[in-house]
Amino acid sequence: MAPAVKPALRRGWRDLNTVQFGMAPAHALTLGPVDTATGSFLDLLNGTRGLPLLREEGRRMDLPDGHVDQLVERLARAGLLDDARGGGPAADELRSRKEVMARLRPDLASLSLLTTEPGEAIARLAARRSLRVQVRGAGRVGTVLASLLAGAGIGEVDVRDVGRVEAGDVAPGGLPAESVGERREEAARRAVRRAAPDRPPRRGRADRLSAGEPGFSLVILAPRDDVAVHAPAPSTAEPLIASGTPHLYAGVVEATGVVGPLVLPGETSCAGCLHEARTDRDPAWPRLVAQWRSGGSRPGRACDVTLATTVAGLAAAHALSFLDGQLPTTAGARWEVSLPGLTWHARPVWAHPACPCGTAEKGKGERPSKDEESHETMAGQRSPGKLCREADVARPAGTWRAHV
Known part of the structure; x- marks a missing residue:
């Protein structure tokens, strides 16, 4: 192990005996009491020394026997410590790719704030x-969205669509102006390859199938059709439900951005549940959807570039959260934001007993009340938070006290 205090957190002294790591309340933590010698020793935890060398340095600084090991252990339990050599063989291989690591360094720093075990981020x-x-x-x-996922280090991002690029498809970070008139799918895949820090070898579908590659970890449905965004057809996702493939919805409809729900087949509500619940609340809903779908495409969809980019960014963040092993708030909810207010709302999508996905049957007895069904959570509303967590090296590891 090569211990390193996480460099993503800025360090400052609150007083002569207390160190604060981090500025933002979500990840800040204070450590104390810390004497002057221990404070100086923190500078040596930079990933360039293993524990034997750190113990020698501690003896030169007249730190008590065992103090270095105790400090390292408690910093690790507090989530403040990383391991510059940890993460296993895959991490070692990634470290060997210097140019790739240079591109992904900010992403690694961000992941270090979301993990607690040394070496877990890489x-x-x-x-x-x-x-x-x-x-x-x-x-x-x-x-x-696809370019963002590729830029964040996802190994393969496959884009599917039909038709040719139109002038209205062009967006910063997406399809460039010179791609107008080209096949949309090919142009999008080129954009994804440009965004990726490490370009995988190009292979056709037949090559992938012959190699016996596994299915997709996640499928993201980001239709250009505004009706498909507002009222996603359950039939579109039936093969994904049947194969157990997680999928996430995202798009823009009439100056309203939508992200979610994230569907974990058999575990969380799906597009069918959304359709059934809307029909319960509004008997005219199926009639309206049928008219919208038969109305044909509209030449001027309200999807301005800033809102589209905002939606793509949030959807990519939720996708990465899921792919990294977390359960984002889009599981069982649709996040919506409309111009000009730009206030995000989380609208719950409850499992519906009439939906053939079977999620409601599995969670029987958890059906919300009518009041709960109409509840909307506004982004930004939160209970009074804590400035930071505080750990004390003189206390048993894992003991926390709030600092307000």
Whole structure:
């Protein structure tokens, strides 16, 4: 192990005996009491020394026997410590790719704030390289979203769509102006390859199938059709439900951005549940959807570039959270934001007993009340938070006290 205090957290002294790591309340933590010698020793925890050398340095600084090991252990339990050599063989292989690591350094720093075990952050980053994600839709939302996932280190991002690029598909970070008139799918895949820090070898579908590659870890449905965004057809996702493939919805409809739900087949509500619940609340809903779908495409969809990019960014963040092993808030909910207010709302999507996905039957007895069904959670609303967590090296590891 080569211990390193996480460099993503800025350090400052609150007083002569207390060190604060981090500025943002979500990840800040204070450590105390810390004497002057221990404070100086923290500078040596930079990933360039193993424990034997650190113990020698501690003796030169007249630190008590065992103090270095105790400090390292408690910093690790507090989530403040990383391991510059940890993460396993996949992490070692990633470290060997200097140019790739230079591109992904900010992503690694961000992951270090979301993990607690030393070496866990680079292990997650390395694991992304083995993942396969498909984005269905190569418009202003889908192409930017796919490029973001590739730029974050996802090993393979496959984009699917039909038709040719139109001028209205062009967006910064997505399809460039020179791609107008080209096949949309091919142009989007080129954008994805440009965004990736490490370009995998190009292979056709037949090559992938013959290699026996696994299915997609996640499929993202980002249709250019605004009706498909507002009222996703349950039939579109039936093969994904049947195969147990997680999938996430994202798009823009009439100056309203939508991210979610994230569907974990058999575990969380799906597009069918959404359709059934809407029909319960509004008997005219199926009639309206049928008219919208038969109305044909509209030449001027309200999908301005800033809202589309915002939606793509949030959807990519939720996708990465899931792919990294977390359960984002889009599981069982649709996040929506509309111009000009730009206030995000989380609208629950409950499992419906009439939906053939079977999620409601599995969670029987957890059906919400009518009041709960109409509840909307506004982004930004939160209970009074804590400035930071505080750990004390003189206390048993794992003991926390709040500092307000």
